[in-house]
Structure formats: C-alpha cells, structure tokens
Amino acid sequence: xxxxxxxxxxxxxxxxxxxxxxxxxxxxxxxxxxxxxxxxxxxxxxxxxxxxxxxxxxxxxxxxxxxxxxxxxxxxxxxxxxxxxxxxxxxxxxxxxxxxxxxxxxxxxxxxxxxxxxxxxxxxxxxxxxxxxxxxxxxxxxxxxxxxxxxxxxxxxxxxxxxxxxxxxxxxxxxxxxxxxxxxxxxxxxxxxxxxxxxxxxxxxxxxxxxxxxxxxxxxxxxxxxxxxxxxxxxxxxxxxxxxxxxxxxxxxxxxxxxxxxxxxxxxxxxxxxxxxxxxxxxxxxxxxxxxxxxxxxxxxxxxxxxxxxxxxxxxxxxxxxxxxxxxxxxx
Amino acid sequence: xxxxxxxxxxxxxxxxxxxxxxxxxxxxxxxxxxxxxxxxxxxxxxxxxxxxxxxxxxxxxxxxxxxxxxxxxxxxxxxxxxxxxxxxxxxxxxxxxxxxxxxxxxxxxxxxxxxxxxxxxxxxxxxxxxxxxxxxxxxxxxxxxxxxxxxxxxxxxxx
Numbered sequence: 001x002x003x004x005x006x007x008x009x010x011x012x013x014x015x016x017x018x019x020x021x022x023x024x025x026x027x028x029x030x031x032x033x034x035x036x037x038x039x040x041x042x043x044x045x046x047x048x049x050x051x052x053x054x055x056x057x058x059x060x061x062x063x064x065x066x067x068x069x070x071x072x073x074x075x076x077x078x079x080x081x082x083x084x085x086x087x088x089x090x091x092x093x094x095x096x097x098x099x100x101x102x103x104x105x106x107x108x109x110x111x112x113x114x115x116x117x118x119x120x121x122x123x124x125x126x127x128x129x130x131x132x133x134x135x136x137x138x139x140x141x142x143x144x145x146x147x148x149x150x151x152x153x154x155x156x157x158x159x160x161x162x163x164x165x166x167x168x169x170x171x172x173x174x175x176x177x178x179x180x181x182x183x184x185x186x187x188x189x190x191x192x193x194x195x196x197x198x199x200x201x202x203x204x205x206x207x208x209x210x211x212x213x214x215x216x217x218x219x220x221x222x223x224x225x226x227x228x229x230x231x232x233x234x235x236x237x238x239x240x241x242x243x244x245x246x247x248x249x250x251x252x253x254x255x256x257x258x259x260x261x262x263x264x265x266x267x268x269x270x271x272x273x274x275x276x277x278x279x280x281x282x283x284x285x286x287x288x289x290x291x292x293x294x295x296x297x298x299x300x301x302x303x304x305x306x307x308x309x310x311x312x313x314x315x316x317x318x319x320x321x322x323x324x325x326x327x328x329x330x331x332x
Numbered sequence: 333x334x335x336x337x338x339x340x341x342x343x344x345x346x347x348x349x350x351x352x353x354x355x356x357x358x359x360x361x362x363x364x365x366x367x368x369x370x371x372x373x374x375x376x377x378x379x380x381x382x383x384x385x386x387x388x389x390x391x392x393x394x395x396x397x398x399x400x401x402x403x404x405x406x407x408x409x410x411x412x413x414x415x416x417x418x419x420x421x422x423x424x425x426x427x428x429x430x431x432x433x434x435x436x437x438x439x440x441x442x443x444x445x446x447x448x449x450x451x452x453x454x455x456x457x458x459x460x461x462x463x464x465x466x467x468x469x470x471x472x473x474x475x476x477x478x479x480x481x482x483x484x485x486x487x488x489x490x491x
Binding site: 044119121125131135183193195197 | 342356357358359360446448449463465466467468469471472475476479
C-alpha cells in the first residue's frame with residue numbers, strides 16, 4: 001500500500017503540466033494587459049466597466065492554478081498528514097466566490113443605470129494629434145481582450161482534461177466563453193454611437209449575467225468537491241469511469257465474499273477505502289489485501305491511496321445509495 | 333472553430349455598419365441638430381479669469397470659447413446667470429446645454445452631468461466645460477472644437 005506521497009504527475013504528463021503552467025503565465029500577463037487597456041478606454045460606459053471587472057476576475061482561476069501548482073505537490077508532514085492536495089479546491093472556491101459576488105453586484109449596477117436612464121457620455125481622445133471617438137478605441141480594446149483569450153482557452157482545454165485539473169479547466173472554459181463579452185460589449189458601444197443610450201446598460205447586464213453564471217457553476221462545483229462528492233470528470237461532470245474499473249477489480253477477487261467501497265477527490269487525486277468480507281480467514285489475508293490495494297492504485301495515477309479494511313460484515317450505515325461500489329445508481 | 337468564425341463575421345458586419353454612417357456617434361435627444369442654426373443655452377457662474385460677469389453677457393476665457401463654438405454651429409447663445417449649484421441641476425434636467433464656471437475635472441458633479449475632456453491645465457488643475465449627459469454627437473463636436481483651440485489658448489495663458 002502506498003502512503004500519500006509527494007505527488008508528481010506521471011512522466012508522460014510532466015510536459016503537459018509544464019505547458020499548462022506556461023500557458024497560465026501567458027494568460028496572467030495577457031489578462032493584466034487587457035484590464036489596463038479596458039480601464040484606459042472605459043470612459044463613461046457601463047459595459048466597459050463590467051468588462052473590466054470580468055477581466056480582473058478571470059485572473060483568479062489562472063492565479064489559483066499557479067499558486068496551487070507550487071503547493072499541492074508538497075510532501076505530507078506532521079501537521080498536514082494528508083498532504084496539500086485540497087489547496088486546489090480551496091483556491092477554486094475563492095475564485096468562484098469572487099465571481100459570484102461581483103457578478104451579482106454588477107447586475108445590480110447595470111440595472112440601476114438602466115432604471116435611472118443614465119445616458120453614457122463618450123467623447124473624443126486625442127492620439128498623436130488625431131481626434132478619435134473613444135467608442136472606436138473601446139471596440140479595439142474589446143477585440144484585443146476577446147480574440148487572444150478565445151485562442152488561449154482552446155489551447156488550455158485539452159491540457160486540463162489530461163491533467164484532471166479543475167482550476168485549469170474552469171479557466172479555459174471561461175476564456176473560451178469570452179467571445180460573449182466581446183459580442184455583448186461591441187454592439188453596446190456601437191449602440192451608443194447610434195444614439196441608443198440603453199444599449200450600453202443592456203450589454204453590461206448581459207456580461208454581468210455571464211459572470212454570475214460562471215460564479216454559480218464554479219461555486220456549486222467547489223462546494224460539492226469540499227463535501228467529498230463522488231469523483232467526476234472535469235469536463236462533462238459525469239462519474240469517473242475509473243470507479244467502474246475499481247468495482248470490477250474488487251468483484252473479481254475470488255477471496256472476497258462481499259465488498260463495498262467509496263472514493264473521494266482531493267484536488268487532482270482520488271482517495272478511497274474498501275470494506276471487504278473475506279471468505280475465510282487464513283494466514284494469506286494481509287498479503288492479499290496489500291496486493292489488491294497495490295493493483296487498484298496501479299489502475300491510474302489519479303488513485304493515490306486506496307485502503308482495504310477486512311470486516312465480518314459490511315457496515316450497515318452504507319446500505320442503499322451510500323454503498324457506491326454496489327447499488328449506486330450513479331455508477332451503473 | 334465555428335463559434336469564433338461566426339463571431340468575427342458578426343463583428344465585421346457591425347463595424348461596417350457603424351463606419352458607413354457619416355454622423356457617428358449620434359445624439360439620443362438630437363441636441364446637436366437642435367442647436368445648429370438655433371439656440372445654444374448656456375449657464376454661467378462668475379469665476380475669474382474663466383468666467384467674468386459683464387454688461388453684455390459674460391466674458392473671460394470660457395465665455396469666449398463658448399462664443400467661438402456657437403459661431404461654428406451658426407447658433408445664437410442664450411445666457412443664464414445663476415449659482416453653480418442651480419446651473420448644474422438645470423443641466424442635469426437637460427434645461428441647459430452647457431455650463432461654464434471655471435470647473436475642474438475633480439468636481440464631484442462628475443456622475444450627474446458630463447465633463448468635456450480638459451481643454452487646458454493650469455496650476456495642476458484640469459479645466460473642463462460641463463455638458464448635458466450622453467449627447468455624444470454634441471460632445472464630440474465641442475471636444476473637437478476645444479482641441480483645435482488648445483494651442484491658441486495655451487499661448488494666451490502663458491504668463
């Protein structure tokens with residue numbers, strides 16, 4: 001049985017992890033630059049203000065990934081005997097909470113400008129002696145903050161799936177969905193130019209709703225993770241088929257009469273325990289348990305620790321749904 | 333790649349639409365249209381050397397800028413003298429088009445009305461004119477005029 005070890009990705013995933021880190025650094029610098037550009041051209045537009053907040057907030061998944069990447073593989077010690085894996089989920093929760101609360105605030109803000117009928121004022125900016133309507137600069141800023149972001153998102157998505165990395169997945173997904181921001185803000189600004197004062201607030205409202213939605217889905221996921229929900233795939237949120245393999249493994253042991261097991265996620269890795277009722281108690285039991293635990297851990301790099309507990313009969317508290325290995329409808 | 337393709341297509345359609353309009357941006361309440369060949373309603377509050385009360389309407393740097401701007405629009409100026417507070421409240425209610433009172437861009441009125449971009453800077457204070465909110469064609473016209481006056485104005489203000 002292997003203890004929770006200093007975690008490292010298996011050799012074949014090391015370059016993927018390195019690439020993900022590199023892309024996240026690029027994202028951080030890119031997002032800082034877009035926030036500056038959007039801030040400088042923001043003027044009086046509510047849509048631009050909302051887009052600015054979105055840019056700042058979309059930094060949180062990247063930063064939490066990079067911070068977590070430095071911490072999660074630390075060796076367990078006396079004070080933290082289970083290691084540092086949960087740091088990933090905590091980082092994720094913080095980002096989600098920020099998104100959710102700022103999203104809610106921005107919806108309120110956009111709605112109140114709409115109700116108060118505040119007409120956005122957009123004047124000119126003088127650039128190298130040329131008089132340019134600030135609205136055109138806003139549009140340029142939005143194009144800059146949208147298109148590279150979509151490309152980065154597309155590059156990060158497959159890496160996140162391979163690494164089973166939620167922060168990275170959320171980040172990639174948010175980047176990919178960034179076209180929404182551009183697609184709302186640009187017509188909003190052009191609408192102001194057409195003399196439709198409400199276009200700006202409506203665009204801001206759409207962007208704020210998008211932020212709130214991201215916040216809600218991430219918050220839900222972070223809470224489920226912290227409550228030890230059964231392991232799910234990062235992308236489609238279905239129960240990981242790996243659990244079926246574990247179930248098969250346990251089922252095909254001739255020395256096991258009955259069994260039940262449960263698994264949970266901690267960051268990228270899975271931890272779990274099985275209760276088994278052996279047929280007979282001979283001197284081989286310890287050896288068999290050790291061998292089986294090793295075989296289960298060898299199924300995939302994600303299974304970091306799998307404990308096997310021999311019992312006289314299966315714990316009754318685990319009846320029905322609580323027995324994920326057997327009657328759980330989620331698996332079958 | 334589908335979605336991003338649509339997105340770029342959609343974007344270029346909008347941009348094409350926008351740039352094909354000559355009068356862009358437009359006013360939601362057609363202020364520029366009404367003022368041109370009509371009346372420019374301006375409130376003033378004394379604040380020398382920017383606004384100085386005179387027998388035939390105000391004089392001073394800002395008053396002269398307004399007269400110059402009105403001339404480019406072929407508009408007659410209708411002056412209204414009051415306290416800064418009252419004038420800005422009238423401006424907020426769109427009873428005036430412009431207010432001059434030697435206001436700088438750090439004024440707390442910023443959220444209720446609009447300021448033009450600073451037309452000059454003196455003693456580290458950026459001077460602005462107050463404009464009715466959201467009438468973007470009118471504001472762009474005024475800001476362009478102020479920008480063109482900038483060099484002559486700075487020569488005059490040199491000590």
